[in-house]
Amino acid sequence: MADEIKSRAELIDALRLASELEHGLMAQYLFAAYSLKRYDYEGLPPEQVERVRRWASLITLVARQEMEHLGLALNLLSAIGGTPSFSRPNMPQRLDYYGAVKIKLALTRCDEETIKRFQRFEAPDDLAEPEPPESKDPPKPIDQKKAHAWCTNLMGVGRAEVAAALEAGPGLLTAAPHIDILYGIPYQSVQELYQKITSGFEHLSNELGERNLFIGKPENQLFGGPSSPQHGTMNDLNQYGLDIIGVTDLASAKQATRMIVEQGEGVRVPPSYLPNTHFCIFTRIRGEMEEYGLGESGARPVVPNPMTVLQPDVSPDDEVSVITNAHTREVAQLFNESYEVMLLLLLYLYSDQVKTKAQTDALMDAAFFPFMTMFLRPLAEILTELPAFKDKPGNAGPGFELSGDVILFPDLDETWTLFQERIDSLVAGYQRVVSMGDPWLDLPGQRTEQGKPSQIWQRLDYLRQSMERLGADWQANWLNIGRTTEV
Amino acid sequence: MLRLEFEGFFQMRMATDPDPTDEKRGVSGYTFALAGEPDFDAKIHFQPDEPGVYERAFGPTSKGPKVGVKVRRATRNGKAAPDLVGARVAFLDAQIIEHNGLLVRNDLFIIDPLRVRVSKGKSVLVERDDWLNPADPSMPQWEATSEMIVRRQPKRFVTNSAEAAAATGLPDAANKTLIENRLKRRESLEALLKKTKNDPVTRAALETRIEQLAIVTKWWDLSEGSWGERPIDRRAYTLALQLDGWDIAVNGHVHKDKLGCDHTRPWPLRFWMGGWDGDALCAYIRGSWEIPLA
Numbered sequence: 001m002a003d004e005i006k007s008r009a010e011l012i013d014a015l016r017l018a019s020e021l022e023h024g025l026m027a028q029y030l031f032a033a034y035s036l037k038r039y040d041y042e043g044l045p046p047e048q049v050e051r052v053r054r055w056a057s058l059i060t061l062v063a064r065q066e067m068e069h070l071g072l073a074l075n076l077l078s079a080i081g082g083t084p085s086f087s088r089p090n091m092p093q094r095l096d097y098y099g100a101v102k103i104k105l106a107l108t109r110c111d112e113e114t115i116k117r118f119q120r121f122e123a124p125d126d127l128a129e130p131e132p133p134e135s136k137d138p139p140k141p142i143d144q145k146k147a148h149a150w151c152t153n154l155m156g157v158g159r160a161e162v163a164a165a166l167e168a169g170p171g172l173l174t175a176a177p178h179i180d181i182l183y184g185i186p187y188q189s190v191q192e193l194y195q196k197i198t199s200g201f202e203h204l205s206n207e208l209g210e211r212n213l214f215i216g217k218p219e220n221q222l223f224g225g226p227s228s229p230q231h232g233t234m235n236d237l238n239q240y241g242l243d244i245i246g247v248t249d250l251a252s253a254k255q256a257t258r259m260i261v262e263q264g265e266g267v268r269v270p271p272s273y274l275p276n277t278h279f280c281i282f283t284r285i286r287g288e289m290e291e292y293g294l295g296e297s298g299a300r301p302v303v304p305n306p307m308t309v310l311q312p313d314v315s316p317d318d319e320v321s322v323i324t325n326a327h328t329r330e331v332a333q334l335f336n337e338s339y340e341v342m343l344l345l346l347l348y349l350y351s352d353q354v355k356t357k358a359q360t361d362a363l364m365d366a367a368f369f370p371f372m373t374m375f376l377r378p379l380a381e382i383l384t385e386l387p388a389f390k391d392k393p394g395n396a397g398p399g400f401e402l403s404g405d406v407i408l409f410p411d412l413d414e415t416w417t418l419f420q421e422r423i424d425s426l427v428a429g430y431q432r433v434v435s436m437g438d439p440w441l442d443l444p445g446q447r448t449e450q451g452k453p454s455q456i457w458q459r460l461d462y463l464r465q466s467m468e469r470l471g472a473d474w475q476a477n478w479l480n481i482g483r484t485t486e487v
Numbered sequence: 488m489l490r491l492e493f494e495g496f497f498q499m500r501m502a503t504d505p506d507p508t509d510e511k512r513g514v515s516g517y518t519f520a521l522a523g524e525p526d527f528d529a530k531i532h533f534q535p536d537e538p539g540v541y542e543r544a545f546g547p548t549s550k551g552p553k554v555g556v557k558v559r560r561a562t563r564n565g566k567a568a569p570d571l572v573g574a575r576v577a578f579l580d581a582q583i584i585e586h587n588g589l590l591v592r593n594d595l596f597i598i599d600p601l602r603v604r605v606s607k608g609k610s611v612l613v614e615r616d617d618w619l620n621p622a623d624p625s626m627p628q629w630e631a632t633s634e635m636i637v638r639r640q641p642k643r644f645v646t647n648s649a650e651a652a653a654a655t656g657l658p659d660a661a662n663k664t665l666i667e668n669r670l671k672r673r674e675s676l677e678a679l680l681k682k683t684k685n686d687p688v689t690r691a692a693l694e695t696r697i698e699q700l701a702i703v704t705k706w707w708d709l710s711e712g713s714w715g716e717r718p719i720d721r722r723a724y725t726l727a728l729q730l731d732g733w734d735i736a737v738n739g740h741v742h743k744d745k746l747g748c749d750h751t752r753p754w755p756l757r758f759w760m761g762g763w764d765g766d767a768l769c770a771y772i773r774g775s776w777e778i779p780l781a
Contacts, residue, residue, distance in 0.1 A: 046688045469586075
């Protein structure tokens with residue numbers, strides 16, 4: 001990528017990179033959130049469990065907002081004729097995978113080191129000391145005192161200033177407070193990446209004209225709110241702390257990038273919002289970990305980067321924990337398969353193939369609530385309670401493994417067959433895990449009432465029932481998947 | 488015809504979207520089983536002594552809901568039936584569900600199972616099931632057809648309902664009024680927290696409640712380009728003034744009958760639920776049950 005974005009192809013590249021980064025951050029945050037202890041039987045007193053649960057609430061909120069950022073990046077991409085993508089590398093990856101920005105991709109339990117890493121990801125530029133380009137060391141943690149001051153001394157000012165800074169372009173941005181200097185490399189931070197994207201949109205609007213730049217079909221984008229076809233339904237994306245807008249011109253493109261930067265790094269937000277920014281949320285959690293001695297004990301003993309197999313694209317290999325417990329591996333494979341099907345559904349939603357509102361609704365009905373909340377989330381939580389290995393301690397976790405690029409643009413008939421097969425396969429998978437017996441009864445907290453299966457087995461059986469219902473609806477009429485009443 | 492009019496606050500300790508339906512403590516929604524409290528059971532409780540009810544304290548200056556749904560007016564063939572006034576109403580083991588969109592796709596939650604009981608003292612006066620599928624009462628919920636589900640869904644849906652506001656003690660149905668009410672609750676909980684010195688578990692639970700109630704003050708909408716449009720979490724006020732109305736002709740097996748009812752005909756049950764209080768995990772129900780006499 002050039003220092004300045006001067007062409008549509010470069011802008012598409014930058015947005016593909018932004019999408020990949022948001023997707024990767026989301027997976028890391030979710031992994032950490034699901035590793036946190038939840039129950040009294042996990043060795044913490046109730047008041048500490050309460051604190052840890054509050055962190056899980058906050059981190060899942062941040063992860064949802066990363067999904068929002070991913071959605072915004074995909075809309076930006078779609079708006080200029082780019083191809084939406086959910087591809088990303090498997091984790092872990094080496095520190096310099098994304099160059100000097102040093103975003104380490106790794107799935108790690110929610111301990112103090114992990115929170116420091118997250119805090120660094122989301123740091124406003126004037127708190128994240130720039131690394132010398134030649135340095136091979138991990139980036140230095142944020143100074144917690146400075147971070148605390150940033151989050152509590154109400155440094156935020158006004159929206160107009162944010163807009164003015166973003167509109168001014170890199171030349172003026174470098175002179176503004178909180179904005180880092182370009183080092184002759186593509187980007188030094190996520191914040192800077194979005195600033196360059198914003199400038200790219202401005203430059204190309206001037207060069208080509210807005211009409212020629214924004215050539216994507218608006219109906220291929222997903223967004224919420226009053227102008228959305230899904231407004232007022234369960235599929236309205238502007239719920240649960242999220243706001244995803246459609247991108248049709250320069251003004252909406254700049255609004256989208258501004259939302260991402262404000263919500264993440266908290267650059268120039270109003271004082272009342274500052275504690276809700278990602279950076280300040282991680283600063284708060286780090287502070288509470290230190291204050292209450294929960295830096296190690298708040299999370300389950302989840303091993304880093306638990307994988308069902310050694311994926312060929314991970315690096316370095318020795319950071320991977322290959323799951324060797326056979327029962328756990330079955331559950332982990334089911335998670336990965338469910339995750340991949342969800343991404344395929346989402347990709348199809350963004351594709352040019354989906355034309356009618358009914359088709360869009362049907363895919364949203366399947367992808368958002370059922371797959372994200374009813375399958376992926378419970379399986380991820382279950383995995384962090386299961387043993388990773390057959391011969392040594394350590395719990396597993398959701399590996400978010402992808403077996404290849406997530407690419408799907410066949411026609412409608414082929415897609416029907418593909419989804420049918422994938423969902424049938426998932427139904428069989430959920431049936432298989434509950435038919436393995438109940439090997440989890442002796443895990444902590446699993447024996448409740450005499451003669452009852454373990455809590456884990458009961459939860460898996462509930463997932464089996466749910467997937468069977470989803471499969472039956474799909475089989476009955478794929479356009480009405482999951483739908484039982486007319487909307 | 489016997490007509491029983493009932494109302495009162497009920498409790499439902501359940502996880503809220505986007506938590507999965509079977510979540511026991513609450514994480515990403517806005518309802519939580521707090522420190523010192525039992526797991527969610529996701530059941531509708533009309534009476535304070537039912538297992539699973541956990542009524543929270545509201546502090547020195549806030550009046551919170553008290554669970555208890557009773558018959559307030561009763562008539563038998565049009566004449567007052569004072570012997571039935573004060574009878575307790577229960578929906579045994581009922582849940583308000585949609586299974587994260589798997590069973591219901593349009594936010595109009597169904598109540599299932601539905602078994603209505605009216606009792607006085609220790610005596611059950613009348614108790615009847617409603618079946619999703621009268622042809623196969625044992626049919627699992629997961630196999631319900633669209634038609635069966637629609638029958639159990641609300642037929643009426645009102646936002647900013649004046650009736651729900653009045654029933655729950657609010658002077659009007661304006662968002663501003665509700666937010667003032669919740670902020671007063673928050674002040675009361677802060678006072679309670681100050682008094683709670685040596686109980687870390689209660690303190691931790693109160694801290695969470697105070698933080699959650701503060702959400703209504705965090706007004707900011709990134710997408711609209713202006714501040715002060717709506718709170719960060721809109722559910723903090725929207726559900727609280729919402730009212731959903733059901734109308735179900737109860738059709739199943741009669742388990743108890745000391746009132747001489749006609750078992751061959753359905754018994755129309757009409758009610759609304761609304762005024763959800765996410766801090767108390769309570770809402771209000773008002774309705775009637777019309778039972779033909781034999």
